[in-house]
Amino acid sequence: xxxxxxxxxxxxxxxxxxxxxxxxxxxxxxxxxxxxxxxxxxxxxxxxxxxxxxxxxxxxxxxxxxxxxxxxxxxxxxxxxxxxxxxxxxxxxxxxxxxxxxxxxxxxxxxxxxxxxxxxxxxxxxxxxxxxxxxxxxxxxxxxxxxxxxxxxxxxxxxxxxxxxxxxxxxxxxxxxxxxxxxxxxxxxxxxxxxxxxxxxxxxxxxxxxxxxxxxxxxxxxxxxxxxxxxxxxxxxxxxxxxxxxxxxxxxxxxxxxxxxxxxxxxxxxxxxxxxxxxxxxxxxxxxxxxxxxxxxxxxxxxxxxxxxxxxxxxxxxxxxxxxxxxxxxxxxxxxxxxxxxxxxxxxxxxxxxxxxxxxxxxxxxxxxxxxxxxxxxxxxxxxxxxxxxxxxxxxxxxxxxxxxxxxxxxxxxxxxxxxxxxxxxxxxxxxxxxxxxxxxxxxxxxxxxxxxxxxxxxxxxxxxxxxxxxxxxxxxxxxxxxxxxxxxxxxxxxxxxxxxxxxxxxxxxxxxxxxxxxxxxxxxxxxxxxxxxxxxxxxxxxxxxxxxxxxxxxxxxxxxxxxxxxxxxxxxxxxxxxx
Amino acid sequence: xxxxxxxxxxxxxxxxxxxxxxxxxxxxxxxxxxxxxxxxxxxxxxxxxxxxxxxxxxxxxxxxxxxxxxxxxxxxxxxxxxxxxxxxxxxxxxxxxxxxxxx
Numbered sequence: 086x087x088x089x090x091x092x093x094x095x096x097x098x099x100x101x102x103x104x105x106x107x108x109x110x111x112x113x114x115x116x117x118x119x120x121x122x123x124x125x126x127x128x129x130x131x132x133x134x135x136x137x138x139x140x141x142x143x144x145x146x147x148x149x150x151x152x153x154x155x156x157x158x159x160x161x162x163x164x165x166x167x168x169x170x171x172x173x174x175x176x177x178x179x180x181x182x183x184x185x186x187x188x189x190x191x192x193x194x195x196x197x198x199x200x201x202x203x204x205x206x207x208x209x210x211x212x213x214x215x216x217x218x219x220x221x222x223x224x225x226x227x228x229x230x231x232x233x234x235x236x237x238x239x240x241x242x243x244x245x246x247x248x249x250x251x252x253x254x255x256x257x258x259x260x261x262x263x264x265x266x267x268x269x270x271x272x273x274x275x276x277x278x279x280x281x282x283x284x285x286x287x288x289x290x291x292x293x294x295x296x297x298x299x300x301x302x303x304x305x306x307x308x309x310x311x312x313x314x315x316x317x318x319x320x321x322x323x324x325x326x327x328x329x330x331x332x333x334x335x336x337x338x339x340x341x342x343x344x345x346x347x348x349x350x351x352x353x354x355x356x357x358x359x360x361x362x363x364x365x366x367x368x369x370x371x372x373x374x375x376x377x378x379x380x381x382x383x384x385x386x387x388x389x390x391x392x393x394x395x396x397x398x399x400x401x402x403x404x405x406x407x408x409x410x411x412x413x414x415x416x417x418x419x420x421x422x423x424x425x426x427x428x429x430x431x432x433x434x435x436x437x438x439x440x441x442x443x444x445x446x447x448x449x450x451x452x453x454x455x456x457x458x459x460x461x462x463x464x465x466x467x468x469x470x471x472x473x474x475x476x477x478x479x480x481x482x483x484x485x486x487x488x489x490x491x492x493x494x495x496x497x498x499x500x501x502x503x504x505x506x507x508x509x510x511x512x513x514x515x516x517x518x519x520x521x522x523x524x525x526x527x528x529x530x531x532x533x534x535x536x537x538x539x540x541x542x543x544x545x546x547x548x549x550x551x552x553x554x555x556x557x558x559x560x561x562x563x564x565x566x567x568x569x570x571x572x573x574x575x576x577x578x579x580x581x582x583x584x585x586x587x588x589x590x591x592x593x594x595x596x597x598x599x600x601x602x603x604x605x606x607x608x609x610x611x612x613x614x615x616x617x618x619x620x621x622x623x624x625x626x627x628x629x630x631x632x633x634x635x636x637x638x639x640x641x642x643x644x645x646x647x648x649x650x651x652x653x654x655x656x657x658x659x660x661x662x663x664x665x
Numbered sequence: 666x667x668x669x670x671x672x673x674x675x676x677x678x679x680x681x682x683x684x685x686x687x688x689x690x691x692x693x694x695x696x697x698x699x700x701x702x703x704x705x706x707x708x709x710x711x712x713x714x715x716x717x718x719x720x721x722x723x724x725x726x727x728x729x730x731x732x733x734x735x736x737x738x739x740x741x742x743x744x745x746x747x748x749x750x751x752x753x754x755x756x757x758x759x760x761x762x763x764x765x766x767x768x
Contacts, residue, residue, distance in 0.1 A: 415767040419741035422716045448712050448746040478715045481744040489745055489764075498744060606747045609764065612697070613756025644751055 090199070090214060094284070095206040097291045101298030102205070108302045109310045112338075116314065119331035124323050131321035144316045150174065154396040158345065161238065162249040168235025169268075170309075175228045180208025183221045209294070212279040213287060229279075232272045239269065253353060255344035255364045257305075264304045267296040305342040305368075312397055315339040325403035328411050329370060336399050340367040346391035346401070351601040352384075354622040355615060363391040363401040370404065380610065382408035386619075387488060387607025388567040393597050409490030420497040423480060440472035442542075443511035445502075445525075447518035448481050449640035456517050456640055459662035460539060466665050467551040472509055479505075484524035485606045499528055506531060515542045517658065519569035519639045520606060526573065538569055540579040540638045540657055547585055554664045559587040561660065562632035564623070564646070565599035566639035579638050579657055586664040593629035600626050602637075604645030620649045628652070636660055683731025687766065691728065695762050700755045701725055707749035707759060717742040721749050721759050728766070737767060 117125065131137040147153045150171060156163030184204055207214060217225075238249075246254045257265070271293045278286035301307060315335045323332040346363040353359040361381050369378040382405040391401050442464065450456050457473075464471045483498035506514055513535045516522045522538045525531070537545070546552035561583050569575045576596045583589045594600055603611075603619030611619075624646060627635050635654045637643050646654040692698055701722075708720040719742040727736040740763050749759045 414764060416743070416764070417737075417741055418743075420744070422713075422742065448748050449751070451712075452710060452748055452751060478712070480716075481712050481746040483744075485745040485747055604751065606745075609761050610758075612758060641751070 090203050092210075092213065092287075094288045094291045095210055097288075097295035098209060098298075099206055101295035105298040105301055105310075112302070112311075113314060116331060116335050119327075119334065120323070121326065121331070124321070124326075124332065127323060128318060128321040132317070137320045140320050141317055144320070145313060148316060148397070149313050152396070154398075158394070158396060159250045162242075162251070165235050165238040165242065165249065168231050169239070172228045172232035172235060176225060176232070177208065179221060179224050179228070180211065183211065183217060183225075184208060186218050186221065210287065210291070213282065229272060229276055233276065236269050236272060251344065251348060253344065253347045253359055255342045255347065255368075257342070260300060261304045261342070264297055264300045264306055267293045267300070268306070271297065305340070307338045308341040308397065311335055311338040312341075315397070315399075319398065325400060325407045328404065328408040329373075333404055333407060336401075336404060337367055337371045339397050340364070340371075340399055340401075341397065342368060343396065345394050345396060349390045349394040349598075351386060351388060351390065351603065351619045351622065352611075352615070355618050358615060361385070363395075363399075366405065367399070367401060370408070379408060379412055381405070382412075384608055384610040386567075386601050386603075386605040386611070388601035388605055389571040390567075390598070390601070393571055406488070406490060409488075410492065412490065414489070414491065418491070418494045418497075420494060423497055423501045439510035440470050441511060442469050442471040442513045442515055443474050443506060443509045444471055444515045444517075445474045445479070445482075445506070445521060447475070447479075447516065447521040447640075449520065449644070450517040451475070451478065453640040453643055453656065456643075456656045456658050459656065459658035460515075460517060462662050462665065463543060463546070463552065463658060466553075467546045469546075469551070471515075472511065474505060474509065482518075482521040482524050483528065484520050487524060487528070488607050489609065495524075495528075499524070503529055503531065506534065513537060513542075515539055517640060517656075519566040519572075520641065523568040523572050538575060538578075538638065540569070540575060540582060543658065543661055544578040544582045547582065552661075552665070554586050554661060556585060557587045557664055559660075560590050560631075560633045561587050561636045562590045562592050562627050562630065562634075563595075563657075564592065564602065564627055564635060564637045564642055565596055566637060566642050567599070567601055567605065569638055570599055571597055579636075582657055582661060583636060586660055590630040590632045593626045602639075602642040602645040604641045606641070616645075617649065620645050624649050624651075634660070678730045678732075680730070684733075685729070685731055687733050688728040688731075691762065691765060694765055695758070697755065697757045698725065698762060701757060702755060704754060706752045706754060710748040710752050712746045712748060713742040713744050719743060721763070724763075724766070740767060 120128065132141070152163060152166050152170065155166050184207060211217060242249050242251070246252070271290065274286050274290040274293055277283070278290050297306070301309070318332050318335050325333050325336070327333060329337065342364050344364050347353055347359055350359070350362040352361050361384050366378060366381045369375055369381070385402065385405050387402050387405070389402055392399070395401070444460060444464070446457050461473075480501060481498055482502060483495035486495040486498065511534065514525065514531065515537050516525060517539045519538060522536070525536050543552070547554060563579055563583055565576060580589055592599070600623040601619060602623050603616040624635070628651065632652065634652055635646055635650055636657055637646065637654065638657045640656065643654055643656050703722050703726070705722050708714055708722045711719055711721070713719040719739050724736045724739050727733070743763055745760055747760055750757070753759060
């Protein structure tokens, strides 16, 4: 072949490219083959359903190309990522468009297979082989400089991460660091090679590309190709099943280890525990289901903050849950006693008239009787026709058992509670505990019975005028319980209620950014001391604006905060009850 | 001739000869079991304890006396609701210990 259409320095690149394409193709087939039949059907259907197809296109462009979520999180971080990723994308696209206008140096034209082969690497090394038109030359140089500006920010971020609003960054191993170094040097080498045409730099440029491509499948950069597949799978409505197969595998490889979840995780308050965060968990799971990964899966509080903050929307809690479900527990559960336990009033209420509202306090509220008393007073004042389902002790809602990964055992409790609630004949179920609320909403088949958390119920009573409250002048701060806020977006109702009875002050982190109280039933491994650190951090965050009282809507948060709070902690029902 | 009277079977536990492997292992992996003061808060709040014999305090006692099988039988009733952990004045992570006993 003529020296002007081929040079050995293109070989490393061609090799790397061939490898990464083959690897991705095999990976794609593998993931799709691992999906259960129903899920695969769902996936094909979602690709042709207009609604999901549109969501796919929107997110493929928005997330994979323009990185909207990172921009929203932090503009400098957004620019850094977009400059490198979008800039590189543009160089590839413009390079391929330019193919049609390139004129080979010395007018050597190639045809047939040689033409196809040269097209493979021409756009990457075009300045060595061809002359280009000025417009394209400008665009290519422009985007190359954009990429380099992004890399400069990345270098500064490596030295001083606070510049992009990140306190802790992920610590990487050798492979990740090597690939990152290769990525950083690809573009400066390209610039020098293009401008000086020194052969050594063309070689360096090509070898850098090869290192990047060949190592890509074994590092965090695998998120580049996988994220596109992950978006399709997520929009198809697939759920996590086996810990390291199918949809979960796509999730694991889509994690860019960016480390935004490290700062977000409540466990990171203790530096020692910041290794338990999702970024590291995903990395361990990618490398195999080690004991460490299993331990982290059981240590996680399942507060969902990492899922909320993730720029790729990876459902890491679901992956941890599937890992829990896959770990054998050896307890031979025996819940047969549930069959003949009649709980509370509702079970023997056949001679009473049917209540319109049934109230389920739940285990945690049993430990905070003042919430139950307040709810009774509120319902009396509102004149609602109610029944307490578990006044004299009931059974667990099943959520903690479900959190431990044991679905069948949880179903025993769910079935019993469903039976009791349906027996009561009420049209509405009111719950005081967000832990119960989550499982009632997600798992219970209560058909026409409306499920409300007591914040929603009280808000409705006030709005309907059924409940008259007086506004006081106490300054409250509201803590969003994880399972009410992040899980169901119930942010406004409790705030409206509080504004009716007093002044609402803001916490430092609110709503979807609220910090777990540390008491979460999600974690099996955290010691009391570690939990206390989390609680203290969360209390400090709530005390940011010096409120007179902390208000929560979760009995577990209430109990947990009460240990560490400098001011009184009350449930929302209590403060309403005080103002009737 | 059976008059309907008999001696109840002996509940005598020979502390020197019982097998304490499980309990000793538990003490190593979860040192906080040593801090239990047997106050019974866990038993008083236990949701499953309302309907069954389930009681963490008793489970620990059984293990200390080498009655592993009986202890494991009680654990079967647990619903993992976490009330015991929440009320424990010594901050013992009871749910984890229950899981570890059976592992």
